Amino acid sequence: MKAIYKREMRMYFHSMTGYVFIGFFVLVTALYFSMMNILMMSPQFEYVFSSVIMTFLLLAPMLTMRLLSEETKQKTDQLLLTTPVSIVGIVLGKYAAAMTVFLIALGITALFPVILSVYGTIAVAQIFCSYIGFFLLGGVFLAVGLWISSLTDNLIVAAVGTFVAVFLLLMTESIVSSASGSVAFSLLFAVVLAALFALYFYNNTKSKPYTLVTFGVLLAVIVVLYFVRPTWFDGLAGRFGMLFAVLTRYSYFAMGILDVSAVVYFVSFIGLFLYFTVRVVEKKRWA
Amino acid sequence: MIEVNHLVKSYGKYQAVKDISFRVEEGEVLGFLGPNGAGKSTTMNVITGYLSATSGEVKIAGYDILQHPTEAKKHIGYLPEIPPVYGDMTVREYLQFVSELKGVKKSEQKAMLEDIMDKIKISHVAGKMIRNLSKGYRQRVGLAQALVGYPDVLILDEPTVGLDPKQIMEIRDVIRELGKTHTIILSSHILSEVSAVCNRVMILNKGQIVASDTPERLSSRLSENRYLVRIKGEEEAVLAAFAACPDFSQVQKMDQVEPGTAELLVVGKDGMDVREQIFRLAVACDFVLLLCKSEKLSLEDIFLRLTEGDGLPEAEEREADQSAQKEGQTHESHL
Known part of the structure; x- marks a missing residue:
């Protein structure tokens, strides 16, 4: 697992991917920070995050599209699967690498609330809480992206698939509200x-x-x-749909509520999709 | 060292490997030979744990590849058909990555990689990006990767494919050298390669083993008592005289080599040694016998004989009989 993690990290930072991801993420956050905090003289940093969430549409595919699809395409999965590394180790290593890049980007944005705190009082606990929520939310999107990457050996399909999946997850509430309850x-x-x-x-x-x-x-x-x-x-369809309402869960964190059930929800969501990924990789052997 | 029992692998309805069983002893170099689609790569993929068998079992050094994959895989170095290299890494980075995957101790890593790169002769490209390497070097890097961790079993799928003749010779030498200390299975459709490197050849066709023996024995087993005879004289007359003799089961006219001579392929009845009969017949008919030599089938011929048609041994004999009959007919028409 460590070897896989190290290789993926090297790939992120030897290619442009890691830098572009971090740069783009920090840039968008900085833009919203300037508009919503500095220009409007507001100390409420958690609003910035709620706006930045849209960038996951592009950023999640960027980080995850090649993680497993490229291995299948280049037949390097033959190496990984015939060495004494477990499939769980492979999947976790790759996921951990993607999460690390995301965490680095998130860490840099921590600068903004610090800047705010110099000029006024900020709600430290609330901002910290929204950081946890945002990290978990990103974790969900990356886990889904990793799973989609395991389904195909085509980069474009993986990228578009992840885009659509993230889009649907972000739209869940709207879709559910328009579904009939009859x-x-x-x-x-x-x-x-x-x-x-x-x-x-x-x-x-x-x-x-x-x-x-x-x-x-x-x-x-x-x-x-x-x-x-x-x-x-x-309203069965609506209730079913709400199972995927990640934004609703995230909003608790943004409000400063560290809801344990929401944490459990996110962690299980991530765990479930990592498990799916392991199953997909495993199933290829039985094809 | 390697034990394969009743291995079956199907893709949907198509059976790629049909109930194969064999053992490879320690230190043995086994060659898989077969046309494309014979199931060589599939068998190798199952042995190395990349694919799972539909039924049957594979044991490496006593460990079942499905039940104890980690232990079993520690013993295997695998070079798949397409070397599993990452274009965006240098050779050294790549080999370091592989040694970490295989759990090589940090302290031993450096010396091991230097030794392997030295053996495979890739030290001078260690700092190069793999995507910039030629096919031959990529193949070598793939082979180096299989050696990392010094596994005692090597599975090499067409290790010399895509190499130039000089490289082929070099890689073959490397494999021969490795064969002294490793148990190796290699596949190929180049027959000279298999006979040059392996102690034992297994011919696969349509997912089944059609023959398994040493290259020499395989060659002699299938070509017993076939003689090439060259006789001075008129072709038709010689052919007629030989065909009339009851000791020969098959007399076949070959292309003329020397002018004024007849070239025949003679097979003794029931695999009998008929050199004496040939001589006596020549004397009786007052022919001058210029040449009489035992005709060995080359591995190529065996390969073709075994893999053409449906390839089953019984069927293969029947086919030989039929072709003998056919030859008899053509020979009659010659008369």
């Missing part, structure tokens, strides 16, 4: 989910009878639930 829609949504699960099941087992049985069982569960607990279907 029971009919929820039922349809539940059936579509069941179908998707069955497809995934089929993709993994290639067994038609088992897939049909699984799908049938899921449909039966939906029908039973519909008759036993009809209220459960009120």
